[in-house]
Amino acid sequence: MKCYPVPRENLVLSIDNLKDDIPEEYLSHKECYENVIRKGSVLYDIFSELSKDRKHKAHQAPSNAYRISDGIMQNVNPFLLHFALFVPAITNQATPEQQAEFLKHGFGIIGTYAQTELGHGTFLRGLETTATLDLETDEFVLNSPTLTSYKWWPGGLGHTANHCVVMAQLYVKGKCHGPHLFFVQIRDIETHEPLPGLKLGEIGAKMGFNTADNGFLGFHNFRIPRNNMLMKNSQVLKDGTYVESKNEKLTYGSMVFVRVYLLSDMAYMLARAATISVRYSAVRHQSHIKPDEPEVQILDFVIQQHKLFISIATSHAFKICGLWLWQTYSKVMEDIGKGSMDRLPELHALSCCLKTTSTRDAGWLIEQCRLACGGHGYLMSSNLPSLYTTATAAITYEGESTVLLLQTARYLIKSWKRAMEGESLPATVSFLSEYFNKRYNKWENTPKGIVDGLKLVVAGVTKMCAESIQKHVSRGQQYEEAWNSSSVQLIKASEAYSRALLCEVFWFEVDKVSSTLSNNLAVVLKQLAELYITYWALEKRGDLLVYTTISKDDLDKLQERYEELLALIRPNAVGLVDSFDIRDEILCSTLGAYDGRVYERMMEHALKSPLNAETVNQSFHKYMKPVILKHKI
Numbered sequence: 254m255k256c257y258p259v260p261r262e263n264l265v266l267s268i269d270n271l272k273d274d275i276p277e278e279y280l281s282h283k284e285c286y287e288n289v290i291r292k293g294s295v296l297y298d299i300f301s302e303l304s305k306d307r308k309h310k311a312h313q314a315p316s317n318a319y320r321i322s323d324g325i326m327q328n329v330n331p332f333l334l335h336f337a338l339f340v341p342a343i344t345n346q347a348t349p350e351q352q353a354e355f356l357k358h359g360f361g362i363i364g365t366y367a368q369t370e371l372g373h374g375t376f377l378r379g380l381e382t383t384a385t386l387d388l389e390t391d392e393f394v395l396n397s398p399t400l401t402s403y404k405w406w407p408g409g410l411g412h413t414a415n416h417c418v419v420m421a422q423l424y425v426k427g428k429c430h431g432p433h434l435f436f437v438q439i440r441d442i443e444t445h446e447p448l449p450g451l452k453l454g455e456i457g458a459k460m461g462f463n464t465a466d467n468g469f470l471g472f473h474n475f476r477i478p479r480n481n482m483l484m485k486n487s488q489v490l491k492d493g494t495y496v497e498s499k500n501e502k503l504t505y506g507s508m509v510f511v512r513v514y515l516l517s518d519m520a521y522m523l524a525r526a527a528t529i530s531v532r533y534s535a536v537r538h539q540s541h542i543k544p545d546e547p548e549v550q551i552l553d554f555v556i557q558q559h560k561l562f563i564s565i566a567t568s569h570a571f572k573i574c575g576l577w578l579w580q581t582y583s584k585v586m587e588d589i590g591k592g593s594m595d596r597l598p599e600l601h602a603l604s605c606c607l608k609t610t611s612t613r614d615a616g617w618l619i620e621q622c623r624l625a626c627g628g629h630g631y632l633m634s635s636n637l638p639s640l641y642t643t644a645t646a647a648i649t650y651e652g653e654s655t656v657l658l659l660q661t662a663r664y665l666i667k668s669w670k671r672a673m674e675g676e677s678l679p680a681t682v683s684f685l686s687e688y689f690n691k692r693y694n695k696w697e698n699t700p701k702g703i704v705d706g707l708k709l710v711v712a713g714v715t716k717m718c719a720e721s722i723q724k725h726v727s728r729g730q731q732y733e734e735a736w737n738s739s740s741v742q743l744i745k746a747s748e749a750y751s752r753a754l755l756c757e758v759f760w761f762e763v764d765k766v767s768s769t770l771s772n773n774l775a776v777v778l779k780q781l782a783e784l785y786i787t788y789w790a791l792e793k794r795g796d797l798l799v800y801t802t803i804s805k806d807d808l809d810k811l812q813e814r815y816e817e818l819l820a821l822i823r824p825n826a827v828g829l830v831d832s833f834d835i836r837d838e839i840l841c842s843t844l845g846a847y848d849g850r851v852y853e854r855m856m857e858h859a860l861k862s863p864l865n866a867e868t869v870n871q872s873f874h875k876y877m878k879p880v881i882l883k884h885k886i
């Protein structure tokens with residue numbers, strides 16, 4: 254472990270604990286958890302040594318250190334929530350004094366983020382956990398009044414965390430002030446036993462994410478000091494005075510942070526899947542293209558290139574848009590720090606739709622990479638099944654995808670109304686005004702032309718939604734009912750918006766930096782950006798035909814250009830995935846290792862199956878043999 258400049262004597266556990274004797278897929282649910290805790294604890298110790306001098310700051314970009322745990326764990330790290338949400342929630346939502354107090358033990362406490370309940374995840378105002386101020390003792394009393402109010406889902410809550418940040422309805426002097434965040438110790442530091450007044454456990458096996466140790470938690474008259482409410486934005490004073498936040502949605506800030514970051518995370522997940530499947534497709538030879546020539550690398554089939562190159566391009570698109578979105582986030586947070594909330598709705602709208610589109614795309618593209626590896630992609634040892642279940646979890650967590658798209662749609666409809674009223678709009682939606690004022694050009698078959706076309710689709714669908722809502726209202730529905738009636742179209746508007754954003758940012762950012770790159774690199778990056786945009790123009794041809802002046806002839810030319818781009822990218826495909834620079838130890842795949850020893854690795858891995866430890870399994874003697882003997886003639 255040369256990459257860790259941590260002296261071994263500083264570590265409590267031996268680095269040898271990072272090794273696996275048996276591949277994880279052969280362990281039981283309980284063994285899996287114990288196995289990741291063994292490895293995770295070493296990593297936790299190393300990270301804490303490494304970050305001893307690192308100061309926790311608000312709105313800090315996540316470090317990439319946790320990628321190492323992707324490789325070592327080969328699954329989700331039960332300590333993930335500590336870094337991803339617990340610490341950010343405290344640094345973003347607590348006062349400086351509280352931060353000093355709550356984080357004084359550094360890695361000495363392990364936290365999670367307990368918001369979702371059995372009955373409510375999406376609708377936060379419906380959460381049922383209560384935190385009631387007891388003026389006499391200067392404490393909050395936490396309660397879970399119903400079964401549905403039990404916290405349910407938080408990662409690391411089942412067995413790992415000893416603290417959490419809890420979202421609960423704040424009650425002061427009989428008045429409910431809505432959901433607020435509280436710092437709560439849940440387990441004894443020495444014994445790790447749940448504290449009295451808590452009911453704590455793990456929620457059971459899932460489709461994936463099985464080592465994340467997602468848990469449940471119920472409170473029964475559980476007391477915490479008043480000062481444990483995170484009070485950066487709103488406060489409860491000793492006499493029970495409630496001081497309102499400048500914007501009550503700031504309480505939801507930790508979710509915005511993760512949604513923004515997920516775009517970069519999905520870029521990395523896709524890079525891993527693309528690396529595995531492109532390398533494998535270069536190693537595997539099967540079938541002929543020309544009957545009299547040898548079997549070809551399956552990567553030479555154009556349809557295989559069509560399946561895979563979009564993943565390489567999308568990974569770059571997410572990486573670049575992820576950086577752009579992170580910069581937007583940082584700027585908006587800086588403005589909020591200075592008291593201006595003006596761009597919070599825009600940031601919320603952008604983060605909701607981009608989180609959704611990036612997680613959904615990553616999910617289906619990883620699945621496409623798996624399918625592109627034929628039967629071998631179905632093996633756990635390819636690591637593609639695990640990448641798939643981990644990526645698809647993100648479609649739901651941190652805000653369910655449909656629900657988040659509807660949030661962006663709210664913003665689009667509001668912006669459309671503002672455009673109709675002649676108000677100026679933020680740059681990210683100003684095309685709505687241009688559309689409303691009919692300032693748009695004839696179709697142009699270039700990346701820029703396609704981006705303009707995709708924006709026209711957004712504007713056209715948004716207009717249609719606004720008219721649909723209006724139609725339902727004029728037929729007697731309340732606005733909210735009319736909204737529900739129009740929700741299929743509203744989702745379409747949001748999806749179109751995120752696609753237009755991804756294409757626009759990818760193209761213009763690549764264009765902007767290309768003059769600073771070597772010519773060869775600039776050419777390849779532009780090919781990838783053009784491939785991405787052309788792919789989506791062809792996928793969305795129906796919408797383009799409805800909302801722009803594109804013709805069949807234009808579409809035929811785009812199809813031709815798309816196939817040209819596949820051919821141009823083919824010679825660089827392996828180099829492109831190598832340039833993602835993902836070490837074999839992190840890739841964890843028999844199909845995708847750098848040395849291309851696919852078949853050897855598959856056999857080596859198969860031999861690790863416990864079923865191969867003996868030539869005859871005892872179940873033969875116990876069950877099969879009597880049946881066979883009975884039927885023997």
Ligand SMILES: CC(C)(COP(=O)(O)OP(=O)(O)OC[C@H]1O[C@@H](n2cnc3c(N)ncnc32)[C@H](O)[C@@H]1OP(=O)(O)O)[C@@H](O)C(=O)NCCC(=O)NCCSC(=O)/C=C/CCCCCCCCCCCCC(=O)O
Binds near residue numbers: 366663
């Ligand atoms: C948005 C909701 C659905 C609705 O909220 P509600 O209160 O009901 O509001 P509305 O009435 O609908 O709307 C009111 C207005 O407020 C606007 N609004 C809503 N939310 C926000 C917001 N966040 N910011 C700004 N504005 C907001 C809304 O648009 C309305 O505006 P208007 O009236 O139209 O003008 C909401 O309830 C909601 O968000 N629901 C979803 C719940 C959710 O997301 N839960 C998540 C739970 S936590 C979780 O799921 C965790 C999962 C595991 C995470 C693992 C992460 C891995 C990532 C890797 C990170 C690695 C880090 C490593 C760190 C290191 O090592 O350094």
Ligand SMILES: Cc1cc2nc3c(=O)[nH]c(=O)nc-3n(C[C@H](O)[C@H](O)[C@H](O)COP(=O)(O)OP(=O)(O)OC[C@H]3O[C@@H](n4cnc5c(N)ncnc54)[C@H](O)[C@@H]3O)c2cc1C
Binds near residue numbers: 405407
């Ligand atoms: C792997 C994983 C890890 C998680 N980790 C955590 C964690 O660490 N901490 C934590 O607090 N939570 C966590 N969660 C919970 C997660 O945040 C919620 O499950 C998520 O926000 C979705 O909420 P829900 O389950 O209530 O879905 P629901 O809202 O019940 O969704 C069910 C269906 O109803 C639809 N629906 C709901 N509301 C509307 C609406 N207004 N309009 C239209 N359709 C609607 C949805 O689109 C969906 O189709 C995790 C979840 C998963 C899967």
